[in-house]
Amino acid sequence: MTDPVLPHIADPSLAAGGRRRADWASRQMPVLEKVRERFAQEKPFDGRAISACLHVTAETVVLMRTLKAGGADLVLVASNPLSTQDDVAASMVAHDGVTVQALRGEDTTTYYKHIRAALDRGPVITLDDGADLVSTLHKEYEDSLNDVRCSMEETTTGVIRLRAMDADGALKIPVVAVNDAMTKHLFDNRYGTGQSTVDGVIRATDILMAGSISVVAGYGWCGRGVANRLRGQGSRVIITEVDHVKALEAAMDGFEVMPMLDAARAGDLFVTLTGDTSVIRREHFEVMKDGALVANSGHFDVEVDLKIVEEMAESVEENVRNHVDAYIMPDGRRINVLAKGRLINLAAAEGHPASVMDMSFSVQALCCEWALKQDGLEVRVHSVPKEIDDWVARLKLETMNIGIDTLSEEQENYLKSWQMGT
Numbered sequence: 001m002t003d004p005v006l007p008h009i010a011d012p013s014l015a016a017g018g019r020r021r022a023d024w025a026s027r028q029m030p031v032l033e034k035v036r037e038r039f040a041q042e043k044p045f046d047g048r049a050i051s052a053c054l055h056v057t058a059e060t061v062v063l064m065r066t067l068k069a070g071g072a073d074l075v076l077v078a079s080n081p082l083s084t085q086d087d088v089a090a091s092m093v094a095h096d097g098v099t100v101q102a103l104r105g106e107d108t109t110t111y112y113k114h115i116r117a118a119l120d121r122g123p124v125i126t127l128d129d130g131a132d133l134v135s136t137l138h139k140e141y142e143d144s145l146n147d148v149r150c151s152m153e154e155t156t157t158g159v160i161r162l163r164a165m166d167a168d169g170a171l172k173i174p175v176v177a178v179n180d181a182m183t184k185h186l187f188d189n190r191y192g193t194g195q196s197t198v199d200g201v202i203r204a205t206d207i208l209m210a211g212s213i214s215v216v217a218g219y220g221w222c223g224r225g226v227a228n229r230l231r232g233q234g235s236r237v238i239i240t241e242v243d244h245v246k247a248l249e250a251a252m253d254g255f256e257v258m259p260m261l262d263a264a265r266a267g268d269l270f271v272t273l274t275g276d277t278s279v280i281r282r283e284h285f286e287v288m289k290d291g292a293l294v295a296n297s298g299h300f301d302v303e304v305d306l307k308i309v310e311e312m313a314e315s316v317e318e319n320v321r322n323h324v325d326a327y328i329m330p331d332g333r334r335i336n337v338l339a340k341g342r343l344i345n346l347a348a349a350e351g352h353p354a355s356v357m358d359m360s361f362s363v364q365a366l367c368c369e370w371a372l373k374q375d376g377l378e379v380r381v382h383s384v385p386k387e388i389d390d391w392v393a394r395l396k397l398e399t400m401n402i403g404i405d406t407l408s409e410e411q412e413n414y415l416k417s418w419q420m421g422t
């Protein structure tokens with residue numbers, strides 16, 4: 001199926017501002033620039049349809065320009081209803097030849113209508129952030145499954161979903177776990193989420209972090225990043241975990257670790273990054289302090305049980321500040337939920353900074369090229385080829401003017417030998 005797909009954006013008149021922000025981001029994405037220069041010469045996509053379901057941000061524009069330079073015919077739709085930056089959406093339509101269907105604040109029906117439009121275009125490659133595109137492809141586009149050569153997945157949550165599909169025998173196309181590349185999760189998940197989450201909380205609330213008590217739920221790469229950045233701002237950070245090793249790591253990293261029920265009594269600010277559902281629920285809301293701030297930075301809006309807080313509240317004051325709704329409990333306590341429990345870093349701030357997306361999106365672009373070159377990729381979750389990870393790390397270091405040492409022949413031989421000991 002290759003139906004024509006028309007743009008659906010909020011306001012074309014925002015294009016000039018969007019372009020300025022995308023150009024700013026582009027200047028901080030030198031690795032992707034190198035990829036783009038080569039793609040412009042070699043045209044690896046040569047008119048092929050690529051559909052992407054990603055956060056529509058200034059950094060995503062730079063990825064789209066890169067795939068476009070490689071000859072791709074592009075449709076871009078949002079991977080979250082609240083993360084779209086309407087100005088860059090307009091700019092891509094006006095200046096970059098990308099068909100964008102994304103509106104900030106779109107409802108669920110529109111969100112899935114856009115995803116279907118991206119699939120109606122008949123892509124050979126798809127890019128996903130959370131696996132909603134691939135999931136819809138499997139549920140509603142069975143006849144098109146064979147046309148998709150491979151899909152790239154950007155997030156931890158998406159990779160977990162895809163591995164679950166694979167384990168269930170439900171996965172019908174090859175996918176690449178872009179998230180699992182070292183040059184992706186070590187930097188994007190940790191430093192990108194770390195900085196942008198704190199940025200989102202501060203923009204939404206303007207609270208003083210110094211001396212506050214923060215509770216971070218989940219000590220994966222994203223949780224580690226957020227906990228460290230909150231600590232850097234002078235907050236006393238408590239970690240909650242369900243995994244013994246991660247909890248131990250958090251304790252040895254110098255954080256307090258305790259169950260959420262205890263943390264709920266102590267925290268001024270809560271941030272969930274677990275990838276799981278109902279992490280903050282009735283028993284936690286019941287004991288939270290007056291004025292508690294509750295935010296989520298995990299991919300889906302399931303970690304904070306909003307239905308329950310709505311049910312418990314006597315009244316709600318919406319938009320007490322942008323991105324803040326206050327739930328007034330029968331005992332008078334106010335519980336402030338940020339960004340309706342959606343990704344705080346993309347809803348209230350601008351997502352990860354460009355310099356870190358430089359690596360994630362270089363991996364994305366190079367994996368698209370790699371996948372198209374493979375003959376009959378096996379249907380399973382593939383790792384990013386090590387050469388791609390190494391190339392991105394090498395280039396990133398070069399662009400940061402950081403040199404490293406190389407092994408001498410003697411050192412190489414030593415590492416290969418097993419006879420030498422004490």
Ligand code: ADE
Pocket residue numbers: 054055056057058059060192350351352353354357
């Ligand atoms: N995910 C997190 N931050 C992002 C950004 N700036 N652009 C696209 N996807 C993102």
